[in-house]
Amino acid sequence: MKSTIRIIREKYDGAFIAVSSHFPEQDIEFGLDADEFFAPDPEAWHAEKLAVSISDKERLARDMYARAIDSITHDTVCISVGGDNFSYPNWHRLVVFQQAASRLKAKTILWGCSIQPSAITREMTEVLRTYSHIIARESITYKTLQSAGLSTEVHLVPDPAFMLAPEPVQMPCGFQERDIVGINISPLIMRREPVSGMIAENIQALIDHILIESDFNIILIPHVTTPADNDYSVLYDLEQAVPSQYKPRVWLAGDRFSAAERKYIISKCRLLVCARTHAAIAAYSSGVPALVLGYSDKSAGIAKDLNAGGFVINVSDIKDPKAVTDLFLRLDSNIGAQRRVITQNLPQYMARLKNYFSFI
Numbered sequence: 001m002k003s004t005i006r007i008i009r010e011k012y013d014g015a016f017i018a019v020s021s022h023f024p025e026q027d028i029e030f031g032l033d034a035d036e037f038f039a040p041d042p043e044a045w046h047a048e049k050l051a052v053s054i055s056d057k058e059r060l061a062r063d064m065y066a067r068a069i070d071s072i073t074h075d076t077v078c079i080s081v082g083g084d085n086f087s088y089p090n091w092h093r094l095v096v097f098q099q100a101a102s103r104l105k106a107k108t109i110l111w112g113c114s115i116q117p118s119a120i121t122r123e124m125t126e127v128l129r130t131y132s133h134i135i136a137r138e139s140i141t142y143k144t145l146q147s148a149g150l151s152t153e154v155h156l157v158p159d160p161a162f163m164l165a166p167e168p169v170q171m172p173c174g175f176q177e178r179d180i181v182g183i184n185i186s187p188l189i190m191r192r193e194p195v196s197g198m199i200a201e202n203i204q205a206l207i208d209h210i211l212i213e214s215d216f217n218i219i220l221i222p223h224v225t226t227p228a229d230n231d232y233s234v235l236y237d238l239e240q241a242v243p244s245q246y247k248p249r250v251w252l253a254g255d256r257f258s259a260a261e262r263k264y265i266i267s268k269c270r271l272l273v274c275a276r277t278h279a280a281i282a283a284y285s286s287g288v289p290a291l292v293l294g295y296s297d298k299s300a301g302i303a304k305d306l307n308a309g310g311f312v313i314n315v316s317d318i319k320d321p322k323a324v325t326d327l328f329l330r331l332d333s334n335i336g337a338q339r340r341v342i343t344q345n346l347p348q349y350m351a352r353l354k355n356y357f358s359f360i
Contacts, residue, residue, distance in 0.1 A: 002259065003160040004081055004111065005033050007356050020068035020097075023226055030258045038068035054092060061096045069100045076101065077360070078108045083137065083159065083277070084298055086124065087116040095127055102130050109359060110134040112159045114298035117144045128152060133359055138301025157355045159302070161278050162285045166264035172251050175217055181210055182266050182283070184221045184274035185238070185293075186231045189315045192295045199293070199315065202324040203238060206273065209325050211246045218250045221265060223276040225255040231276070271331060273324065277302070284308065287346065289338040291331050293324070306345050308338065 001019070008015050017034045021027050022045075024037035041064050048060035062069065072078065078101045080094055101108045110131045117140070125148055128134065134154045136142035142156040185203055193199045210216050220239055222231035232255035239252040253265055259278065266272055266279065267286035274280050275293045283290040284306055292299045292312045303309040311331050313323065320326075331338060 001027070001032055001081060003163040004079065004356075006163070007160065008360055009033065011357055011360050018068070018071060020065060026226065029256075036071075038065070038071070040064045041066060057090075057092050058096055061093050065093070065096060069097060072097075072100050072104060072106055074104050074106055076104075076106045078106055079111045080109065080113075081111050083112055084114040084116070084296065086110075086113065086128075087119045087296060087298075091119075091124065098127055098130055107132045112137040112157070112161075114138060114141045114296065114301065115144065116296050116298075120144065120148060125150070135356070135359065138298060139305050140297040140301035155355065155359070157352055158305070158349055159278075159281055160353065160356055161259075161281045162350060163353055164260055164263055164282070164285075166267055166282075166286070167258065167260040168264050169257060169261045171265070171268065175219075175251060176268060178215055178217045178249075179270040180217045180219055180268060182219045182221050182269035182272040182274070182279075182288075183207070183235075183238075184223050184231065184272065184276055184279040185234050186224060186275040187229055187234055188224075189275045189293055189295055190234070192315050194316050194319055198318055198321070200234075200238070201321045202318060203273075204241065205321055206325045206328055207238065207242065207250075209328075211242070211249060216249075216270065219265060219269065220250065220252045221262060221272075221274075221279065222253065222255050223259075223262060223274070223279040230255070271328075271335060273328060284342055285346070285350070287339060287343045289331060289335060289342060291324070291327055293318070306349060307341050311338070 005017055008017060018036040019034040020038045022040060024039050044060050044063035048057055048064050051057045051060055078097055085091055085094055098108060108131050112135055114137055129150055129152055131152050134152050135157050136145060137159040145154045190199050210218055220235040222235055224231050235252055239250060242250050263282040266282040269288055272283040272288055272290045274290055277298055280290045280292045293315055294300060294312050295315045300312050303312045313327055
């Protein structure tokens with residue numbers, strides 16, 4: 001969002017930017033440079049979550065986003081920034097905006113998206129055809145959409161978050177005297193684990209290995225802190241389980257850092273083990289190798305496009321308590337080569353980001 005708004009402001013200084021957001025208070029707290037925010041109607045939002053039929057869901061979504069939808073005019077450019085929303089069952093929420101924009105002949109852009117190939121249906125294809133432009137952020141989605149026979153222009157451009165500038169924060173005193181391993185984990189991937197408790201067991205085993213078998217420090221980095229899906233709560237439990245003699249080597253980063261501040265923290269790491277896509281993007285764009293615990297093709301696609309695909313493991317394949325530690329050891333033993341691969345590919349990869357300016 002910050003990178004997208006910066007692109008718009010640089011090209012059109014007088015642009016009026018409105019944001020439809022489920023958590024506008026948090027967006028404002030983190031310094032999102034928008035002129036207006038639209039929150040969903042809370043009663044309609046609650047009812048929409050309980051609805052069963054697609055027609056009821058769409059009707060309630062229109063009520064839920066009524067203020068934002070009513071602000072659309074012919075001169076509006078509607079930019080759908082939720083990267084992988086079309087991969088989830090609630091993609092009908094995008095449909096109601098698209099229907100309103102299409103009626104008014106407003107321009108619409110599906111911006112920096114990933115779409116799981118298995119999620120694409122005939123109904124979804126019909127909606128995708130109505131966008132003015134679709135920008136895929138990785139090659140798996142790009143090839144999938146190309147083969148779907150869309151009349152809409154489809155472009156391949158990296159996620160705009162690659163452009164986010166880091167903002168310095170105060171690190172713990174003396175913490176950078178040793179190499180640092182960053183760890184990000186999320187409730188989202190825990191809900192997708194094949195064996196209950198397997199992800200937490202893997203991360204606990206990894207932390208134990210780092211603290212006992214190496215001299216690395218550890219930063220636990222929450223990347224999403226919304227009430228419904230809070231990384232901080234999961235990482236807090238892991239931090240509490242660290243034995244007292246190792247506590248000085250583990251820092252749980254606060255849950256109030258902005259994305260740019262988290263990127264700065266990640267940039268100071270030797271490597272990052274992460275679940276969140278944008279945590280991985282913060283690492284790659286800082287030249288930091290990442291081991292990614294993924295659940296969809298977006299993680300594999302982004303890593304593949306940077307030739308860093310050997311260190312992505314699908315959550316569904318994590319069935320051994322030492323699976324993450326084993327891959328961590330392989331990455332750490334190849335850290336120099338992996339860092340060179342990323343830094344050599346990054347300039348050409350980042351150069352494609354300038355294409356975003358041509359779509360606005």
